[in-house]
Amino acid sequence: MKKLISLLLALVLCLALVGSVSAQEAAKPAKYVFFFIGDGMGSPQITATRYFLGTVNNPDAPFPVPAELSFTTFKSGGLMTTYDSTSFCPDSASTASSMASGEKTLSGVINYDVNKERQFKPITEYAKAAGKKIGIISSVSLDHATPAAFYAKVPSRNNYYDIAVQGLTGDTIDLIGGGGYKQPTGKEKDQKDVFEIAKENGFTFLNDNDAIRNLKPEDGERILMIAPDLAGSDAMQYEVDRRRINKEGGDSLSLADMTSSAINYLKDNEEGFFMMVEGGKLDWACHANDAVTTMYETIALSDAVQVAVDFAKDHPDETLIVVTGDHETGGLTIGFATTAYDTHFNYLDNQIISYEDFDKRVAKLREDGASFEDAMAVVEECYGMSMEEGKELSLTASEIGRMKDAYTMSMLPKAQRVIGEQESFLYGGYEPFTVTSAHILNNKAGLAYTSYAHTGLQIPVYAQGVGAENFLGFFDNTDIFFKFMSAMNLTPDIVKTASK
Ligand SMILES: [Zn+2]
The missing domain is CATH 3.40.720.10 (Alkaline Phosphatase, subunit A)
Known part of the structure; x- marks a missing residue:
């Protein structure tokens, strides 16, 4: 019996030692x-x-x-x-x-x-x-x-x-x-x-x-x-x-x-x-x-x-x-008014460019005096969104209207743009055609920003x-x-x- 007790005591001592070593290790500085x-x-x-x-x-x-x-x-x-x-x-x-x-x-x-x-x-x-x-x-x-x-x-x-x-x-x-x-x-x-x-x-x-x-x-x-x-x-x-x-x-x-x-x-x-x-x-x-x-x-x-x-x-x-x-x-945030409980994050995979590089494409469109249709072809290439019906990312009439307003503003030289309260809200000081493309794609996927x-x-x-x-x-x-x-x-x- 005595032997057993001393064996148990030894075991407890061992465990305590192991415990204190690991506590020391945990305290080791990074x-x-x-x-x-x-x-x-x-x-x-x-x-x-x-x-x-x-x-x-x-x-x-x-x-x-x-x-x-x-x-x-x-x-x-x-x-x-x-x-x-x-x-x-x-x-x-x-x-x-x-x-x-x-x-x-x-x-x-x-x-x-x-x-x-x-x-x-x-x-x-x-x-x-x-x-x-x-x-x-x-x-x-x-x-x-x-x-x-x-x-x-x-x-x-x-x-x-x-x-x-x-x-x-x-x-x-x-x-x-x-x-x-x-x-x-x-x-x-x-x-x-x-x-x-x-x-x-x-x-x-x-x-x-x-x-x-x-x-x-x-x-x-x-x-x-x-x-x-x-x-x-x-x-x-x-x-x-x-x-x-x-x-x-x-x-x-x-x-x-x-x-x-x-x-x-x-x-x-x-x-x-x-x-x-x-x-x-x-x-x-x-x-x-x-x-x-x-x-x-x-x-x-x-x-x-x-x-x-x-x-x-x-x-x-x-x-x-x-x-x-x-x-x-x-x-x-994740979720948007028009998509409610649905999410379509697969849509986001169509965007192949940052807003900064797309701004350069918009500058080129402005320089070339491109038509709205030509500009929308570039949007389709870079964001996957199309004016044609029946496609995965077909734009609705109201979305096309938003793109057209943004296009009109973006085709103006910056000095000629009139930026009122509404424009500040819609575009936040960014290139209107670019930021509107992003907003529409985000919203279609079920995402939205509340601020710039x-x-x-x-x-x-x-x-x-x-x-x-x-x-x-x-x-x-x-x-x-x-x-x-x-x-x-x-x-x-x-x-x-x-x-x-
Ligand atoms: Zn910041």
Whole structure:
């Protein structure tokens, strides 16, 4: 009996030891930290993309099947509020500052308090001081608000040149890449261009696909890499256009390509890395009410997250991946007045172009003085919608009327257009023929936008890996900073307060 008791005691002791070891392991700080931000990506964008992919991949299914994205299977997550100091419809500058630095501020302000006097300290500075390498990737220009909040402090997000210079002359960034610079030269005559500044500060500049794809740690002390085929506003191509370009024999880099190269460059470091990857064009597509382009941007972000998920498979006890949005854009929702309980997401597969590239087609139509019929032939080619009866995407008489009104406005030179309340409501400042094509296709599929601006929806947060349990529940965007700090076992200089 005594023997049995001592055996049992030994067993209990063993179990307790195992328990404490695993508790210690759970408390191990995250070595490799990924923070993915879909700009303008709320729950509707993610959900719509899941149904879109599920529909396209299961054409014979009698009901909509939601496909999983790389991050929608993550085991931890939550929902966060995104309001800023003055608005529940915040912008990317205040929201990125809140997530990067743990404090609220005004829209348009990057890492300054509401009085534009006191500077915030972004998480990248703490991570760098702790020995981590820092990577910043964005599909939009590198001086844009979201990436800027992870390396710059400026009273206005429009100080593009100052943002770029701070990033390149500061000692936080090891690698920055994706889009280009919106304002590579300063306004003063004696201000150097940012590429010269990059060189002086030890950056190796990569601007071709092979060099970016094959990036190795020995390629330079610090890396600035910019996709060579930039689209409008010095951003990378829209994913829907990139896929079309590559299908036609082109070679356009994806956000996943950029992420993969960044990992290869940063991973061989004893303390690991902190990497922020932004899918920045989701937001722009939502401003333009272009649902298909939005969903392809969401897919591009999901593909980039997949690269991190694959990396984490080799480093399961050391990697943390967090995916979220900064705010919702466009008031996108699933369901529309005329489709009620029906959805026809298969229609969306007919759109092969972003609003930005379609605008170029509209400009050409205007230049050529094209007829309405000629213009509608281009709509059929790019969106699948037809004036002929009996087709899958035949337009109704009232839809043709809306297209005709939009065509009339779009064929006028911009200076001659009269934009009243009604036109602002219908077109939101976008090319009327383009935005009307998107609206009609969205509505036919069972989707709609309520705004051309940001909204105040709460945003889902997905987390996986070491410290992912920190991101469970309902919280504010300022908490993201503290949750990352805790996952990396770092101590913030600021105290989290209820008002923040
Ligand atoms: Zn926006």
